[in-house]
Amino acid sequence: MNAIHPSELLRALPYARRYARALTGARESGDALVASALSMSLPDVTPRLALYAAVAKAAPASAPGAGPSALQRHLLLLTALEDLPIEDAAAVLDLDPAEALRELNAGRAALRVTAATDVLVIEDEPIIALDLRRLVEACGHRVVGIAASEAEAVRIATAKQPGLILADINLGRGGDGSHAVARIQQAMAVPVIFVTAYPERLLTAEGVEPTFIISKPFEPLALAIATFQAVNGSTRPPV
Template sequence: MNAFNQTELLRALPYARRFARAVTGERDSGDALVARVLGAELPALPPRLALYAAIAAAAPAPAAPSGLPQVQRQLLLLTALEDLSLADAGRVLGLTAEAATAAVEAARTALRAVTATDILVIEDEPIIALDLKRLVEACGHRVVGMASSEAEAVRQAAARKPGLILADINLGRGGDGSTAVAKIQQAIDVPVIFVTAYPERLLTAEGLEPAFVISKPFEPLALAIATYQAVHGGRAPII
């Protein structure tokens, strides 16, 4: 039996679900991975780290080789998306400090060479929208549309068929980003990253939840690795 009490595990569970979804690239498979590790023995680490370690160990290997080895992808997700120190991320993955440092440096270099995709940005704040555009273009992607309202987002998605959507939730008078995404996904199958100041609205275990959530303010590296995982999801890049 795991030594953690229920309160400790429940407190760590939203983080574990976010990590698992990012590792697998999908909401449902990520949640299934969390359910599986909760029924098994967890390693002797603090609760949150223990869940991360169990998820990392149980995550299926990519069906085909992708641009980043699995340990490098997991290390970037832990440090950039989950905001762990490199030392704690190394503990989760069973790496020495030296190995973790070498792996994360190699991973950051490799991110610059990933396959590009077309991105639609849904954001009502012009400065934030331009910042997102600049950052994803620095990662090698193409921004094919920038929408500030729900209706505009749906129109642009239908016209431009993006390979990835970056969306805020609160679009002010322009509506709701999650509603826009739901309408878009009725017509096209496209991965979505929510970049929001309200992540708790998307991690409630109620209703339809996304696979990728980044909290504002965000680090550029967090956006880069989330974009990589959303596009490839552990699969081989399309060339």
């Protein structure tokens, strides 16, 4: 391991955990991947990039199946979900920047031909909810309902049986999005993406943590790759 101070690694750890969970499609396997990465020798770059690089190196290879290849998924997650410049993503994956850009563009194109699913949006702000609907539908999915409260979310989920939930945490007077998700998941197994302005608050190693988190504000591509991984990642071998 290089000379990165433990306190610096701790500050970078939530981002590595989010990346690893999105790669594998599950909390447990993602956290196990981070544990493996922490036992490796880290490259001599910033702590956050070093952890990303170790996670990518520790991730087992798999057949890509439909959609982006394994390498393209890494690049999509690093640039869209983790908000890295393409040069930093290329450094994490030990690629030439030009090659990384070609693979990233190919991955973006592959996202547009993936299978669709039914999505429940849990969001109490009407304008944001409509924007999320537009983005979800642009990704090729179908929005089967928009819920502004815990009770409405549970009711729609029970009736529509969505294949994916996109949820805000703070629903104002309507309650808590994480509570709504917990109630829904007691009755059905469904992947969830949380949308929040404070992702680090959901990765504290305390209580039950989400697998997929998108930071507000986010780019459409971040939602596209997160929905792909949420729907496909949890039912396939890790990339």
